[in-house]
Amino acid sequence: MRLYFKYDMSKAYKVILGEQFDKLGIPYTFIAFGEVEVAPGINNEQIIKLSEALNVYGIDLIESQKNILIQKIKDAIIELVYRDEKLSNSKVSSYLAKKLNHSYGYLSNLFSELTFSSIENYIIIQKIERAKQLITTEEITFSEIAWRLNYSSVAHFSAQFKNVTGLTPTAFQRIIKKRREISKAD
Amino acid sequence: MRQKFSYASSFLLKSIFVASLFVLIFISGVSYNHTVALTESSELVVHSYEVHLELDQLFSYVKDAEIGHHSFVISGDSVFLQPFDEARDKISKSFIKLIKLAADKKQQQANLDSLYELISLRLGQMANSFTHKAGTRMDQIQIDREMLWGRDVMNSIRTQINSMIALEAQYLNTQQQKYKYETLFTPLITLMLLIFSLTVFSFSYYRISNDLENLRETNKELMISTESIKHAEKIGEFSTWQWELETGKLVYSDNQYQLLGCQPQSFEPSLEKYLEFVHPDDRHIFTVGNDPEKINKDTSVAFYRIIRKDGQTRFFKSIGKLLKDSKGKRIMIGINCDVTDQHLSSIALEERNRELEQSNKELASFNHIASHDLQEPLRKVQTFISRILENDSDHFTESGKESFSKIQSAVGRMRMLIDDLLLFSRANKAEKIFQKSDLNQLLENAKAELAQRIEEKNAIINSTSLPELQVIPFQIQQLFINLIENSLKYSRPDVQIRIDISCEKTNLQNHPVFKSINNKQFYKITVSDNGLGFEQQYADSLFVLFYRLHPPNEYPGTGIGLAICKKIVENHSGFIEAKGQPGKGSSFMIYLPE
Amino acid sequence: MQEDLIHILLADDDEDDRLLFRDAFEEIRLKTKVDTVNDGVELMAYLNRKEIILPHILFLDLNMPRKNGMECLSEIRRLDHLKDIAVAIYSTSASADDIEDTFVKGANVYIKKPSDFAKLREILQHVVSINWQYHTSGLNRDNFILSL
Numbered sequence: 001m002r003l004y005f006k007y008d009m010s011k012a013y014k015v016i017l018g019e020q021f022d023k024l025g026i027p028y029t030f031i032a033f034g035e036v037e038v039a040p041g042i043n044n045e046q047i048i049k050l051s052e053a054l055n056v057y058g059i060d061l062i063e064s065q066k067n068i069l070i071q072k073i074k075d076a077i078i079e080l081v082y083r084d085e086k087l088s089n090s091k092v093s094s095y096l097a098k099k100l101n102h103s104y105g106y107l108s109n110l111f112s113e114l115t116f117s118s119i120e121n122y123i124i125i126q127k128i129e130r131a132k133q134l135i136t137t138e139e140i141t142f143s144e145i146a147w148r149l150n151y152s153s154v155a156h157f158s159a160q161f162k163n164v165t166g167l168t169p170t171a172f173q174r175i176i177k178k179r180r181e182i183s184k185a186d
Numbered sequence: 187m188r189q190k191f192s193y194a195s196s197f198l199l200k201s202i203f204v205a206s207l208f209v210l211i212f213i214s215g216v217s218y219n220h221t222v223a224l225t226e227s228s229e230l231v232v233h234s235y236e237v238h239l240e241l242d243q244l245f246s247y248v249k250d251a252e253i254g255h256h257s258f259v260i261s262g263d264s265v266f267l268q269p270f271d272e273a274r275d276k277i278s279k280s281f282i283k284l285i286k287l288a289a290d291k292k293q294q295q296a297n298l299d300s301l302y303e304l305i306s307l308r309l310g311q312m313a314n315s316f317t318h319k320a321g322t323r324m325d326q327i328q329i330d331r332e333m334l335w336g337r338d339v340m341n342s343i344r345t346q347i348n349s350m351i352a353l354e355a356q357y358l359n360t361q362q363q364k365y366k367y368e369t370l371f372t373p374l375i376t377l378m379l380l381i382f383s384l385t386v387f388s389f390s391y392y393r394i395s396n397d398l399e400n401l402r403e404t405n406k407e408l409m410i411s412t413e414s415i416k417h418a419e420k421i422g423e424f425s426t427w428q429w430e431l432e433t434g435k436l437v438y439s440d441n442q443y444q445l446l447g448c449q450p451q452s453f454e455p456s457l458e459k460y461l462e463f464v465h466p467d468d469r470h471i472f473t474v475g476n477d478p479e480k481i482n483k484d485t486s487v488a489f490y491r492i493i494r495k496d497g498q499t500r501f502f503k504s505i506g507k508l509l510k511d512s513k514g515k516r517i518m519i520g521i522n523c524d525v526t527d528q529h530l531s532s533i534a535l536e537e538r539n540r541e542l543e544q545s546n547k548e549l550a551s552f553n554h555i556a557s558h559d560l561q562e563p564l565r566k567v568q569t570f571i572s573r574i575l576e577n578d579s580d581h582f583t584e585s586g587k588e589s590f591s592k593i594q595s596a597v598g599r600m601r602m603l604i605d606d607l608l609l610f611s612r613a614n615k616a617e618k619i620f621q622k623s624d625l626n627q628l629l630e631n632a633k634a635e636l637a638q639r640i641e642e643k644n645a646i647i648n649s650t651s652l653p654e655l656q657v658i659p660f661q662i663q664q665l666f667i668n669l670i671e672n673s674l675k676y677s678r679p680d681v682q683i684r685i686d687i688s689c690e691k692t693n694l695q696n697h698p699v700f701k702s703i704n705n706k707q708f709y710k711i712t713v714s715d716n717g718l719g720f721e722q723q724y725a726d727s728l729f730v731l732f733y734r735l736h737p738p739n740e741y742p743g744t745g746i747g748l749a750i751c752k753k754i755v756e757n758h759s760g761f762i763e764a765k766g767q768p769g770k771g772s773s774f775m776i777y778l779p780e
Numbered sequence: 781m782q783e784d785l786i787h788i789l790l791a792d793d794d795e796d797d798r799l800l801f802r803d804a805f806e807e808i809r810l811k812t813k814v815d816t817v818n819d820g821v822e823l824m825a826y827l828n829r830k831e832i833i834l835p836h837i838l839f840l841d842l843n844m845p846r847k848n849g850m851e852c853l854s855e856i857r858r859l860d861h862l863k864d865i866a867v868a869i870y871s872t873s874a875s876a877d878d879i880e881d882t883f884v885k886g887a888n889v890y891i892k893k894p895s896d897f898a899k900l901r902e903i904l905q906h907v908v909s910i911n912w913q914y915h916t917s918g919l920n921r922d923n924f925i926l927s928l
């Protein structure tokens with residue numbers, strides 16, 4: 001038997017982080033996803049301990065300001081894509097610029113420089129990932145997915161899905177279904 | 187139907203017969219009754235007249251006596267006593283007769299008794315007067331008294347006799363009334379019954395003659411069918427037999443003997459005799475399967491060889507069916523077929539199937555060689571050429587560079603040909619799993635597959651709603667891909683590409699080429715574009731493998747795409763056709779059965 | 781965590797392909813360590829050794845002598861300590877049905893070996909970076925299906 005989960009990353013992350021901070025006795029406040037405000041008196045030893053403890057969960061402490069910014073961009077995009085309601089029509093560029101308080105040009109360059117990939121590309125990948133998640137976990141039609149993720153049409157959505165994954169959404173759905181049937185049979 | 191009818195008819199006839207019998211008995215009874223009544227009636231009349239006569243006679247005797255008496259009284263002469271005595275005798279005899287005649291009538295008997303009393307009284311009186319008067323004459327007063335008495339008594343006697351005659355007449359009358367009543371109705375009833383019987387008989391006659399006619403017809407049919415069965419047996423090389431399991435009695439049709447190479451009815455059929463003809467290696471089939479005690483299957487089938495009288499070996503098939511007759515006896519009826527020709531041809535067919543399978547396998551392995559073993563070196567050639575061009579092209583001479591690019595394009599073309607051939611052979615492959623599929627979805631998939639090309643060419647694709655059909659999904663998807671690809675490829679450079687896909691239902695009744703069997707409904711899917719088009723005369727050639735209208739350096743292609751389309755449509759028992767107008771566009775019509 | 785070195789393993793019986801594969805990774809600006817094995821039997825023996833670091837991604841040719849790619853794939857997906865390895869099928873060509881079948885059996889990526897070296901480089905880089913995304917960004921690995 002196999003169980004399938006749908007999970008809220010940010011919740012899990014908050015719980016884990018909270019536990020570790022409490023263990024080390026460090027007072028904290030969540031600022032945003034992946035960003036925690038701590039008291040100024042925190043020492044290096046405590047930071048190392050925290051880093052080690054979080055490493056077990058696959059959470060890395062990022063030090064570089066640039067890396068932090070990249071992470072913030074990614075988080076903002078994920079937040080945008082994974083919102084339960086329809087993806088807003090307003091331009092992602094202005095959304096990011098506003099949210100992170102930097103010009104979009106700067107963010108875009110920084111992102112390309114550090115990740116070898118563009119913000120647009122990252123958004124597409126995240127949207128397709130979100131689509132995959134919707135296809136596999138929820139009983140909704142492709143047209144609804146296309147609408148939710150702000151594609152102009154199913155055709156457009158299917159085309160982009162195919163472009164990114166090499167498969168049509170139908171084929172993807174079929175594969176996942178068959179995989180589950182096989183694991184059920186085991 | 188006929189069978190049922192004749193059963194009913196025979197039942198009807200039986201009922202009619204029984205009914206008629208009853209009617210006849212009834213008529214005889216009534217007639218007898220009637221005759222008896224008539225006799226009785228005439229007897230009664232005679233009787234009545236006899237009574238009447240006798241009474242008259244009696245009275246006349248009495249009168250004779252009276253006259254004698256009178257004469258005696260008046261004359262006193264004893265000569266007149268003689269008639270008186272004679273009359274007395276006659277009166278007695280007459281009385282005896284009357285008593286006999288009135289034996290069965292009480293009232294008449296009573297009357298007779300009172301008559302007797304009266305007559306006795308009178309005769310007594312007379313005798314009295316005789317004794318009184320013997321020798322002496324009576325005085326006038328005595329005579330008057332005697333006369334007066336006599337007249338009174340005589341009057342009573344007359345009255346009595348008259349009333350008796352009247353009574354007898356009354357008897358006669360009532361009796362005759364009764365007979366009259368009886369005899370009045372009997373002829374009517376008899377007549378009616380007679381008419382009824384006649385009707386019944388004529389109906390029976392009609393039925394019987396009808397039945398006879400039917401029987402004759404049936405006999406004729408039976409004869410014809412027997413003849414045709416004989417004929418059929420001969421032509422179809424089969425025979426029929428019946429086998430009574432309990433007694434072992436076996437009956438063969440004529441052709442059974444002929445199938446064994448013998449003259450009809452040339453030997454007494456028996457299982458033992460039959461086994462002599464069965465191939466020794468196959469006899470066990472009979473010894474195992476034909477023990478009468480053990481046969482309990484409804485039908486049994488056996489295949490075996492027969493060695494005919496002339497030594498030829500034939501293949502036989504026997505099918506027996508077990509029946510029970512009305513007495514519960516088990517009878518097996520069956521047919522024997524000479525299946526030698528079938529057997530030999532099926533062996534040949536099997537052989538050919540095996541060969542076909544073998545060649546299919548070889549073809550499949552050829553496909554594998556084409557797909558993998560041929561592609562592998564080709565791909566390496568291409569890859570290494572690309573590396574050389576990338577790293578070392580700077581050291582090449584111009585002609586070397588050109589040669590290299592020519593090699594590259596030639597290899598590329600070869601690769602494309604192999605890929606397309608592979609697709610074509612896959613469309614041929616036996617693995618055809620039909621699934622109910624939404625053609626709209628398959629078209630979407632095809633468009634997604636070609637998304638990049640569609641975007642590059644900036645093509646507009648419009649489609650109306652397509653049906654859900656029982657198809658091989660990936661093949662129909664391939665069909666859409668090939669047709670859209672075709673439209674994208676053979677477009678006019680300065681015109682925005684428009685591809686319209688529409689669908690309608692048709693029964694192909696008025697189609698000049700494709701005729702649908704039994705008026706089947708088809709979905710006609712049309713894919714039309716505004717591209718280069720073609721001369722209509724090439725329409726059919728387009729679907730021929732490797733056929734191309736344009737040289738490959740102008741429009742790269744292998745001439746396989748539309749051949750694949752045709753193959754796919756044929757796999758779905760459908761049709762495909764093309765219509766083109768040079769410089770305006772082309773349309774491809776696909777007809778898929780409902 | 782092991783620095784930023786990406787461990788890559790290729791199982792392919794064709795010497796030329798192994799060579800091209802290694803050359804391609806040498807030209808890619810990612811820190812990778814490429815190992816190769818010559819067939820399925822060697823592959824399974826290698827993966828079952830205790831001292832090795834399991835590859836982040838395994839490239840698997842389908843047509844191999846002794847034990848073919850499909851058999852290896854099924855075995856890998858059955859074994860507990862191997863089932864999390866990303867598997868990229870690396871094959872000459874196959875029908876759409878065959879490709880789907882490898883995904884159903886647990887492959888993450890299907891690469892049709894390209895006929896252009898530059899394209900090969902591009903594809904390999906793409907696969908490795910996508911795999912890295914799945915490895916690091918908390919994406920659902922069950923949905924990691926990519927056909928190239």
